[in-house]
Amino acid sequence: MKTINEVLDAAKKARGLDTDYKLSKALEIKPGHMSELRDKKRAIDNLTACRLADIIGCDPMQVIAIVELDRAKSDEKAGFWRNFLNQRFGKSAASVALVLCLTMTAALSGFGEGSGSNLTAKVASAAEVVLALLVLTYLTLHNIHYTK
Known part of the structure; x- marks a missing residue:
């Protein structure tokens, strides 16, 4: 606007x-x-x-x-x-894209590590991290503050 x-x-x-x-x-x-x-x-x-x-x-x-x-x-x-x-x-699309890329990188790092790892559990865990970070990014971009 x-x-x-x-x-x-x-x-x-x-x-x-x-x-x-x-x-x-x-x-x-x-x-x-x-x-x-x-x-x-x-x-x-x-x-x-x-x-x-x-x-x-x-x-x-x-x-x-x-x-x-x-x-x-x-x-x-x-x-x-x-x-x-x-x-x-003013929030540029580039800064939003950067935050999302960093979020995905952090969430998906470590997938193939360890023997016998449960890929489904890691995907679910990564999805939870991504979702939490996306919510935090949205709240930050829209200047919404959470208070107890």
Whole structure:
């Protein structure tokens, strides 16, 4: 998501809504404000940004930063928010691929070692490791924190 319109569309998709009118009801804003938000004639306030983030399932600061970037009047401010988004939320496909490759290498290392080893047990064990690391990678990439 890079623009306000992409955020709004993601929220509609996440809720299974087919109109901006229905999204406005979910966000508890006036229906007429939706077109103003899309046309950048009205700024999304922080409460609405937090509601959007909750619907989409992302960090509210990501939506707030997108709003700020979209309404930045100077190159300096736009640059600040672009860098903020990239540093805090920009995850490249290459880094994800690298993590997955390292995960698979770590999980599958040692397959052929030892005589009479049970290949089925090793495959199951490797699958558990890969699954656990994939879950951790997903949580990290989506900025989800687990607390007891």
